[in-house]
Amino acid sequence: MQAKNYQKERIELASCTIYWSYNSAILEQVIHEHYTVQIEDAKEIDQTIARMAVARGQAVYHLADIRQIKGGTVEARRKFSADFPSCVRAVALLVSGAVSRLLGNFLIQLSHADIPIQLFVDREEAIDWLLEQKSKQQ
Template identity: 50%
Template sequence: MYKLDNSQNKVELASSSLAWLNEHPILEQIIRPNYQVEIKDAHEIEACILEMVEARQESCYHLVDIRNIKGGSIEARKKFNLGPPPSIKATAIIVEGLTSKLLGNFLARLNQGNIPIRLFNKRDKAIEWLLEQKRKQE
């Protein structure tokens, strides 16, 4: 289980870390190296995101770095494919290598949340795109 540290705007989970990017409404999630995301992780990630967004009281744009992921269980992938919480307005996924590209493409294609979602190789380009999505939605 996680503990939300509002003073640092950061949370450490077994599967990943989540942190707000400075003044931007971008919530960055970095999956731990060689981690296999299971259904319990998927539930914990969603609960944590909801709590962090509620504490900040604004919509968020999700930046997910899965470059070093080992994979995800079928149950976890199904959970993520149901779509993100309503407070997430767009998702940028950073990929590199075969495993993360396959998983990223799978998540993007089956996205049932009907939000903009896109894959990137570079973090700075992903952030630029998320900020562009925010401007479009204002």
């Protein structure tokens, strides 16, 4: 992985774009269209989220937009369902079609994380829910 400036507002990875939104309250991730996430991508995503949080000195309320995803390898799905970076306090998964909904449900059902995770089809509802989670936890 190439050296990155984790203090930036936006970071482009091979698999997705990760950026701070809503006055830095939410770290948003948008998987690139028709991308199949590999285990290396999953590790890079988690590492980027953790490092961006450390660079800001704040917890992460994560909006993962997986509406355009093509799929994920078994290893990548296991990685995402096993744990989240410790800085992540809540996750909203934004889904649309059958593939993203299936992956989202898989991640929620197999998640071992002790954080709130929920599926959404509406971006604004997902953001409202994350902001509500943030206010509950402060």
